Amino acid sequence: MPVPDPLPSLPPTKQGTCPVRDVLDRLGDKWSTLLLVTLSHGAQRFNALTRSVPDISRRMLAETLRQLERDGLIWREVAPSTPPAVSYGLTPLGLSLMPVLATLIHWADRHQPAIAEARVRFDAGARKP
Amino acid sequence: MPVPDPLPSLPPTKQGTCPVRDVLDRLGDKWSTLLLVTLSHGAQRFNALTRSVPDISRRMLAETLRQLERDGLIWREVAPSTPPAVSYGLTPLGLSLMPVLATLIHWADRHQPAIAEARVRFDAGARKP
DNA sequence: CAGAATCCCCCAAGATACTG
DNA sequence: CAGTATCTTGGGGGATTCTG
Secondary structure, three states, X not given: OXXXXXXXXXXXXXXXXXXXXXXXXXXXXXXXXXXHHHHHOOOEEXXXXXXXXXXXXXXXXHHHHHHHHHOOOEEEEEEOOOOXXXXXXXXXXXXXHHHHHHHHHHHHHHHHHXXXXXXXXXXXXXXXX | OOOOOOOOOOOOOOOOOOHHHHHHHHHHOOOHHHHHHHHHOOOEEHHXXXXXXXXXXXXXXXXXXXXXXXXXXXXXXXXXXXXXXXXXXXXXXXXXXXXXXXXXXXXXXXXXXXXXXXXXXXXXXXXXX
């Protein structure tokens, strides 16, 4: 039974990189989504982010922030004080992504029990005795 | 300027695994999303999928399908014929994910030009001469 | 305080080959 | 046809150290 087509056919699975894949890859990396969500609660400074996301290393924090800034999803502001104070926050573009992300997170949260149950069933039935 | 909070605060960033992270990880892996989208156009058999997604190896196809099946997002049906014919398709759970995915893909597609432009600007301004 | 630079390890995933 | 099995490699990402 063919399903009513809810999706635009993907931009031809070109040899190169698909723009959609491009975005999904970023959301799929270990920290981007978490940082975006964190920043959606308000702009924060570097070390504050270290505290908000305890498991992240400074290395990955800096790198991920840079990627997000490069993509125009967050802004970066350096206050010319000593010691320097650098803040990060969502741009309008980044902000426009949040509802989409919220939908996704909501789906995940809502169906997490079903997924957990499916896993249990699968793991129970898959072994050969 | 704090942003109106569009997101449920994440389930405590527990030491263990966050259910949301769990789902995002799967969507972020290299093939899951592509396979889900492909299957949303209708159930397909194993070799048909290798043709629909030319770049995937049989190894990764089998493995990804198994993960998706384990999570209850797709079903797997073995027709007892020789040679065996195995079909895959979306479950209701998988189906319920598609609109969410479609929204995400739509966002990516819609804002891809803005992202590309942001990257160009960033790359132009970041170097130290 | 906010990073950049290095080193290093581990495993996701490609290539290849074999099987019920 | 629909997969497993084995081998191998690239690079994601942690720990640590250095700087303006």
